[in-house]
């Protein structure tokens with residue numbers, strides 16, 4: 195790569211800026227489809243896991259952000275290099291949550307992008323040295339930063355040049371994070387109820403077990419654990435088909451989900467057979483655990499009341515004393531382009547997400563008095 199700017203293109207933005215913006219839009223969703231276990235796998239003691247490699251990219255963003263800022267503030271600054279291996283070890287990336295690393299990668303790259311986008315055109319020919327190098331222009335710093343990132347993303351298994359990533363502009367499939375008014379946990383913000391799934395990709399049994407384990411650890415009244423799940427993962431294709439047939443036509447989209455689960459409540463306490471007024475509440479808690487765990491693993495889940503409960507009871511021999519609650523469609527996030535969808539489906543998936551104001555849901559002291567901001 196040419197390390198010096200050409201006078202003719204001095205005033206143009208470095209190509210790396212638009213590339214970086216596209217990567218920030220498209221890559222987090224793709225990283226999120228890598229499971230926690232896969233991300234933590236170390237091919238050998240000498241090689242980085244995906245967590246460590248993404249961690250290295252976070253370190254690179256931190257160091258290069260500093261360079262982009264200092265090269266604007268100082269004349270030909272002599273900037274330090276950094277010890278990539280050392281930073282990865284010190285930051286303990288091997289032991290960090292994959293979703294947290296994706297959030298950091300996204301935040302620091304947005305931070306770097308903002309500093310680069312705000313730079314006046316005259317900036318790009320400014321020079322600096324890095325770790326005793328020959329002088330390089332700021333344009334080179336940005337372009338080289340993005341090149342280096344693309345190499346590591348490819349190594350993680352994400353080809354930044356493939357058609358899917360190239361399409362991440364206007365046609366990007368949304369992750370539809372909640373436009374929350376207050377800073378909620380990223381896992382909560384990223385949970386949503388999509389109606390499309392990656393075609394032909396099953397949910398591994400190991401992942402399904404983590405979902406069920408997450409549900410199992412939900413709190414419940416008297417620790418009764420009144421939640422039950424019927425699992426239809428395709429291991430028994432006939433059972434999966436019968437579960438699909440229980441869905442109402444309005445939920446026909448969910449017939450394409452590779453995994454369906456039916457949550458069921460035990461209506462009475464085991465100890466005394468008295469009605470458990472909180473059984474359905476507790477099934478909801480367990481299912482929310484399950485759904486949030488799905489987000490954590492890069493899966494998507496959509497709960498549904500729209501199924502024929504009597505039919506499900508008959509088909510799956512659900513005994514008296516148990517109430518079918520919700521069908522849950524689970525799969526990997528849809529990978530295709532929105533361009534491939536018909537108008538109605540596209541509008542449905544892109545519909546803005548909304549919530550009632552907090553004051554309509556939470557009261558202060560007495561019923562109906564909105565809980566105020568101050």
Ligand SMILES: Cc1cc2nc3c(=O)[nH]c(=O)nc-3n(C[C@H](O)[C@H](O)[C@H](O)COP(=O)(O)O)c2cc1C
Nearest residue numbers: 385386387388444445496497498499500501520547
């Ligand atoms: C118990 C329950 C039943 C639901 N039933 C359906 C349903 O039958 N069909 C459907 O498309 N969505 C259903 N939903 C999804 C809701 O419509 C969705 O959660 C709500 O619109 C908020 O959107 P979000 O989950 O993307 O935040 C259900 C959700 C819950 C929790």
